[in-house]
Amino acid sequence: xxxxxxxxxxxxxxxxxxxxxxxxxxxxxxxxxxxxxxxxxxxxxxxxxxxxxxxxxxxxxxxxxxxxxxxxxxxxxxxxxxxxxxxxxxxxxxxxxxxxxxxxxxxxxxxxxxxxxxxxxxxxxxxxxxxxxxxxxxxxxxxxxxxxxxxxxxxxxxxxxxxxxxxxxxxxxxxxxxxxxxxxxxxxxxxxxxxxxxxxxxxxxxxxxxxxxxxxxxxxxxxxxxxxxxxxxxxxxxxxxxxxxxxxxxxxxxxxxxxxxxxxxxxxxxxxxxxxxxxxxxxxxxxxxxxxxxxxxxxxxxxxxxxxxxxxxxxxxxxxxxxxxxxxxxxxxxxxxxxxxxxxxxxxxxxxxxxxxxxxxxxxxxxxxxxxxxxxxxxxxxxxxxxxxxxxxxxxxxxxxxxxxxxxxxxxxxxxxxxxxxxx
Numbered sequence: 001x002x003x004x005x006x007x008x009x010x011x012x013x014x015x016x017x018x019x020x021x022x023x024x025x026x027x028x029x030x031x032x033x034x035x036x037x038x039x040x041x042x043x044x045x046x047x048x049x050x051x052x053x054x055x056x057x058x059x060x061x062x063x064x065x066x067x068x069x070x071x072x073x074x075x076x077x078x079x080x081x082x083x084x085x086x087x088x089x090x091x092x093x094x095x096x097x098x099x100x101x102x103x104x105x106x107x108x109x110x111x112x113x114x115x116x117x118x119x120x121x122x123x124x125x126x127x128x129x130x131x132x133x134x135x136x137x138x139x140x141x142x143x144x145x146x147x148x149x150x151x152x153x154x155x156x157x158x159x160x161x162x163x164x165x166x167x168x169x170x171x172x173x174x175x176x177x178x179x180x181x182x183x184x185x186x187x188x189x190x191x192x193x194x195x196x197x198x199x200x201x202x203x204x205x206x207x208x209x210x211x212x213x214x215x216x217x218x219x220x221x222x223x224x225x226x227x228x229x230x231x232x233x234x235x236x237x238x239x240x241x242x243x244x245x246x247x248x249x250x251x252x253x254x255x256x257x258x259x260x261x262x263x264x265x266x267x268x269x270x271x272x273x274x275x276x277x278x279x280x281x282x283x284x285x286x287x288x289x290x291x292x293x294x295x296x297x298x299x300x301x302x303x304x305x306x307x308x309x310x311x312x313x314x315x316x317x318x319x320x321x322x323x324x325x326x327x328x329x330x331x332x333x334x335x336x337x338x339x340x341x342x343x344x345x346x347x348x349x350x351x352x353x354x355x356x357x358x359x360x361x362x363x364x365x366x367x368x369x370x371x372x373x374x375x376x377x378x379x380x381x382x383x384x385x386x387x388x389x390x391x392x393x394x395x396x397x398x399x400x401x402x403x404x405x406x407x408x409x410x411x412x413x414x415x416x417x418x419x420x421x422x423x424x
Contacts, residue, residue: 079112087106090105120142123139161180181200246312278348291322317335317337331359331360337355355393
């Protein structure tokens with residue numbers, strides 16, 4: 001079970017990226033269980049995707065009665081234990097920078113669970129650091145084919161870009177980083193791209209006279225989204241906010257009535273020359289399978305005047321749920337975030353602060369028979385339920401300086417905000 005970073009912020013750095021990015025959610029992780037910071041608040045810790053979102057036995061949803069697990073869809077306890085053991089060993093060795101040994105451990109994990117996209121992603125990353133570029137290239141290709149979660153795909157594309165850089169193939173590296181950024185904004189990937197001379201381009205990154213015009217651009221570019229292949233319709237739903245000059249747009253292939261697929265939430269701001277996409281506020285993602293269900297929400301939008309500038313604060317939340325294997329074991333990742341914007345002729349949103357993160361490993365199914373009870377008991381013994389929460393507060397002074405104070409736990413990626421960032 002891995003603790004995954006959340007798409008827009010990805011604040012907790014993955015163990016496997018320690019040597020290149022200094023820690024996640026600003027560093028794209030290669031999916032390491034021990035380094036991704038926190039998910040699921042106590043009230044959300046048992047929330048699961050709708051039954052249609054997983055081929056596994058029905059999982060609990062908020063307000064539902066207990067779901068049940070039977071021997072159907074059985075996971076071999078021995079294989080599961082072997083997979084967990086070797087994955088943990090590989091991560092331990094990677095943390096010690098014993099890259100050759102780490103590749104062997106990840107290969108052993110894949111023997112127990114062939115084709116697992118997370119193990120493939122980590123093997124590709126370890127092979128890169130072991131300087132086995134042929135193995136890294138082949139493994140990354142397999143991981144890209146196997147991955148269904150956009151976050152994981154973005155992480156593998158990051159790995160692919162680093163391999164291309166080491167091979168001095170700058171054009172392929174730029175394309176890989178650009179593809180990664182389309183799936184998940186990330187400052188580490190952005191820096192690598194700009195260091196190679198690449199340009200950071202947000203989809204439909206200009207002003208439009210109307211929101212409908214911006215939506216037309218998004219629809220035109222929707223064909224490039226890997227999560228919209230085969231979508232028969234397109235939805236672009238405006239959600240006006242109480243602060244003038246701001247609105248939220250939920251868009252994506254499949255339409256509002258079709259909750260499958262990915263639906264990013266975009267913050268739009270009114271500029272002097274029209275409406276602009278200034279920030280992403282999470283994403284709804286329900287692939288209809290794989291035990292994955294992610295949900296975003298905008299909780300509040302307020303504004304105040306500081307030093308003659310209109311400063312808007314958008315509080316939003318993201319809940320990610322990922323059930324592994326037969327759905328017996330799941331991870332949740334929850335963040336409460338504040339995006340800070342400066343409104344005006346050229347609006348911008350330079351800072352997003354994850355004020356609360358909670359990661360958890362849960363067992364959402366209620367055993368129905370003795371065999372299922374034994375199986376879940378073995379899983380819990382191997383990988384106990386746990387939850388970790390990290391929090392922070394922030395302040396904006398009269399000069400537009402934003403500073404963050406960590407109040408529970410430590411997250412290295414917040415270091416620049418602890419020192420302070422100017423809004424203007």
